[in-house]
Amino acid sequence: MTGDQTLQRQTAPDDNWSTEGGTSQTRRYSSRGRHSRSAKKIFKQRIIILLLSIALIVAVFGWIFASLNLASVKEEYLKYQAENQRELADQKAYENEIALLRSDNEQLLKGIIPGLQPLEFDANIAIEDQYLRNIGFTLTGIGDEKNYEYRVVLQNNGYNVVTPAVKLILFNDRGIQVGSRRLAKTDATTETEFRNLQPNETRSYTGNIELNVPSAEPRYFLVIVE
Incomplete structure (x- = not known):
């Protein structure tokens, strides 16, 4: 056996060992790489899960806060509605009581x-008293500048001449006289030569009723036909 052959035999096992060692080392590096990528992937997944959990917790607390706020607003609204209904009921009862007192006072x-x-005001009140047919009142102005205007229609259905004698009297809510006016020829809406009403004649009168006290509030009226 030559020296070269002996050297080849001695070196051959070393080459095999080197090849096997390299393959094993490559496998270890590959395994480590896969493990590193898997760890990064798991870490990312955990971060995503954590963020989603935080978002879910925030959403839950937001929903709870909104629900509590809505319940508080609803409670305040119900309280306001109840108070408003009580005020309306009290006002209605007060108005009914005032109306009853006025009715009793009126009857008295x-x-x-x-x-x-x-x-x-602004209504024609039918009054069939001798030659008086109807009367109406209109309120104009404000405060102490109020004017109480009247409109009266007279009609003579008889065969004889009639001399009108009509007096209007205003009273306050206590029955105290606060103003009066007696119809005159100058109050006629159309110019007339005579004060008297001729048979079958119809005549209208209009004018203001002066108040004894400017601040008085007339509530009732009385018509005296003579």
């Missing part, structure tokens, strides 16, 4: 002053 005044009627 009518018993004391026969012919007394509630003062209504």
